[in-house]
Amino acid sequence: MGNSSSKPFVSDPTTFATPKTTSTPHAGDLEPNWKSYDYVIVGGGTAGCVLASRLSENPDVTVLVIEAGARNDDVLFSRIPLAFSRMFRGPYDWQYKTTPQKSLQGRSVYWPRGKLLGGSSSINAMVYHHCAPEDFDDWVRQGALGWGYETMRKYFNKAERYIPHSRHDLDASLHGTSGPWITSHLPCAPISDKILEACDEVGISQIKDFNTSEGTLGASKFVAFVDEKHERSSAATAYLDKEVLKRPNLTVVLSVVTEKVLFSSDADGMPRAVGVQVSTSKSGPSFVVGANKEVILCAGSIASPQLLMISGVGPAGHLSKFDIPIVCDLPAVGQNLMDHFSAGSMAIRAKPGVTWDEYRSNPIRAVLALIQWLIFRTGPMCSLGSQIGMFVRSDDHQLHFNQAGSAALPTIDMTSGKGAPDIELLACPFTVINSGLTRPPRGTSGITAVSYQTTSIYGLMVLIFYLIKGAILLKPCSKGKIELQSSSIWDHPLIDANYLSHQSDVNMMIKATRLLLRIARTKSLSSWLDVKNSTEPTGDFFWPGDADPDTVGIL
Numbered sequence: 001m002g003n004s005s006s007k008p009f010v011s012d013p014t015t016f017a018t019p020k021t022t023s024t025p026h027a028g029d030l031e032p033n034w035k036s037y038d039y040v041i042v043g044g045g046t047a048g049c050v051l052a053s054r055l056s057e058n059p060d061v062t063v064l065v066i067e068a069g070a071r072n073d074d075v076l077f078s079r080i081p082l083a084f085s086r087m088f089r090g091p092y093d094w095q096y097k098t099t100p101q102k103s104l105q106g107r108s109v110y111w112p113r114g115k116l117l118g119g120s121s122s123i124n125a126m127v128y129h130h131c132a133p134e135d136f137d138d139w140v141r142q143g144a145l146g147w148g149y150e151t152m153r154k155y156f157n158k159a160e161r162y163i164p165h166s167r168h169d170l171d172a173s174l175h176g177t178s179g180p181w182i183t184s185h186l187p188c189a190p191i192s193d194k195i196l197e198a199c200d201e202v203g204i205s206q207i208k209d210f211n212t213s214e215g216t217l218g219a220s221k222f223v224a225f226v227d228e229k230h231e232r233s234s235a236a237t238a239y240l241d242k243e244v245l246k247r248p249n250l251t252v253v254l255s256v257v258t259e260k261v262l263f264s265s266d267a268d269g270m271p272r273a274v275g276v277q278v279s280t281s282k283s284g285p286s287f288v289v290g291a292n293k294e295v296i297l298c299a300g301s302i303a304s305p306q307l308l309m310i311s312g313v314g315p316a317g318h319l320s321k322f323d324i325p326i327v328c329d330l331p332a333v334g335q336n337l338m339d340h341f342s343a344g345s346m347a348i349r350a351k352p353g354v355t356w357d358e359y360r361s362n363p364i365r366a367v368l369a370l371i372q373w374l375i376f377r378t379g380p381m382c383s384l385g386s387q388i389g390m391f392v393r394s395d396d397h398q399l400h401f402n403q404a405g406s407a408a409l410p411t412i413d414m415t416s417g418k419g420a421p422d423i424e425l426l427a428c429p430f431t432v433i434n435s436g437l438t439r440p441p442r443g444t445s446g447i448t449a450v451s452y453q454t455t456s457i458y459g460l461m462v463l464i465f466y467l468i469k470g471a472i473l474l475k476p477c478s479k480g481k482i483e484l485q486s487s488s489i490w491d492h493p494l495i496d497a498n499y500l501s502h503q504s505d506v507n508m509m510i511k512a513t514r515l516l517l518r519i520a521r522t523k524s525l526s527s528w529l530d531v532k533n534s535t536e537p538t539g540d541f542f543w544p545g546d547a548d549p550d551t552v553g554i555l
């Protein structure tokens with residue numbers, strides 16, 4: 001039966017798994033000689049950490065978590081709130097890319113995903129906000145009984161420990177007080193308050209808190225996943241803390257990749273997952289480890305369908321192209337992929353000194369800010385990148401793009417109800433270029449809006465403002481798919497997001513872009529900005545000041 005380890009982490013497969021021999025079947029019964037655990041969790045990311053922690057509360061079961069990446073607590077940039085994008089395209093990122101996208105003139109889009117304990121919760125933007133209550137209630141309407149908002153809210157609160165912040169007067173009684181996942185507010189740049197005032201001016205009302213039964217429509221400062229020391233609170237720090245890791249019935253494996261799930265057949269012919277095959281490298285030996293009760297796939301939205309297909313569960317026609325023996329013909333695996341499409345970073349030039357660009361573009365200021373965070377846990381490094389969120393509906397008649405004078409842009413209502421948004425705008429008080437990997441030129445400042453594929457909007461190639469703002473489609477009509485490019489887990493799958501394949505998504509993104517430009521032109525904000533007309537030399541990554549919020553579209 002169970003094989004437990006007293007060490008917090010394990011990376012040598014011989015300690016928890018059995019060498020695979022040529023006679024190890026692809027699909028067979030759980031072999032009696034295999035090392036085994038009651039629960040084998042594939043992926044130590046957000047879902048995997050929570051499940052490992054909760055399942056191992058029962059001392060009578062053994063739990064094994066297999067994570068492909070490294071430990072999280074050693075990674076400084078994972079701990080510092082403002083530094084999260086420094087982990088992109090590095091060893092803690094799977095660095096996925098979509099296939100060339102037709103609607104984006106053949107460009108591929110970079111998709112970061114966390115490859116370390118805590119998964120994407122260890123590299124993400126640390127924003128804590130619930131979906132609209134209608135979104136959960138819609139799940140119930142579709143058959144997911146018990147997943148409605150009022151039920152879920154109890155679990156959200158159980159998971160959360162909110163630390164009240166003197167400068168934010170939200171109703172703390174609506175938040176959790178004793179959960180493992182710590183949330184609070186972080187300091188914001190002065191321009192963030194101006195952005196909120198600008199939202200009021202364009203008809204987006206300010207709300208105190210996105211995380212209540214009142215819903216998410218409106219604009220507010222985000223609550224962050226952050227602890228009292230102004231460090232990231234991730235699924236790993238929250239659910240796999242030192243005390244949990246000491247449990248003798250929990251084994252956490254790092255730097256080991258699950259290559260496939262192994263199946264046997266029950267007496268009634270139904271496939272049953274009996275274990276997994278793992279390895280530390282593409283050319284290295286493989287090992288097998290059994291699951292007495294369940295294999296739980298938590299490898300994320302890209303690797304989970306990939307693993308299923310490699311293991312023989314997926315569309316039979318597609319799997320047969322790679323000679324993968326079919327365990328179960330499930331045509332939906334890998335299909336209906338929906339991404340929150342974003343037109344990329346839209347940068348608007350700001351006046352010098354009102355943003356936080358200097359902490360990113362000036363190495364001396366950056367080092368000083370880093371030292372300030374390391375010693376005192378204060379300063380700009382302990383703030384969120386996306387400080388302001390704006391959630392709106394594309395059919396809101398208060399917003400200018402639906403009023404006379406603005407060209408009509410028909411969109412399909414894909415939302416779960418009238419209280420649910422379909423556009424999200426984010427604002428950052430600095431310039432973002434190349435997902436934050438390229439330093440903006442010294443002496444420039446801007447705000448940025450998150451809007452991932454801006455290149456097709458307004459025909460500009462790069463759009464970056466010293467105020468970073470962006471637009472995200474929350475309910476796209478376009479659907480894509482994930483397919484295999486080989487039968488090996490060591491090759492990335494083919495991710496076809498099929499962005500903007502539906503005119504409604506195109507129109508929605510134009511509306512979002514127009515709204516951002518309208519916000520930039522408000523009285524409250526425009527005096528802090530430094531917009532210039534398009535007579536500026538080409539190649540400028542800032543939006544031109546003469547981009548008209550009523551007519552801007554796609555060339």
Ligand SMILES: Cc1cc2nc3c(=O)[nH]c(=O)nc-3n(C[C@H](O)[C@H](O)[C@H](O)COP(=O)(O)OP(=O)(O)OC[C@H]3O[C@@H](n4cnc5c(N)ncnc54)[C@H](O)[C@@H]3O)c2cc1C
Pocket residue numbers: 042043044045046047048066067068069112113114115116117118119120121123124125126127128129256257258259298299300301303307489
């Ligand atoms: C850049 C970025 C910013 C984001 N910002 C926010 C935000 O601000 N707020 C928010 O709420 N959400 C945000 N998200 C989304 C959120 O982080 C994810 O929805 C969530 O982490 C997904 O959890 P998961 O458990 O499904 O997958 P993940 O957390 O990604 O975990 C999957 C784990 O499986 C491991 N794995 C994969 N394949 C294998 C294999 N073959 N063998 C072993 N291990 C494997 C991975 O290494 C990873 O650790 C962001 C995501 C990203 C990428």
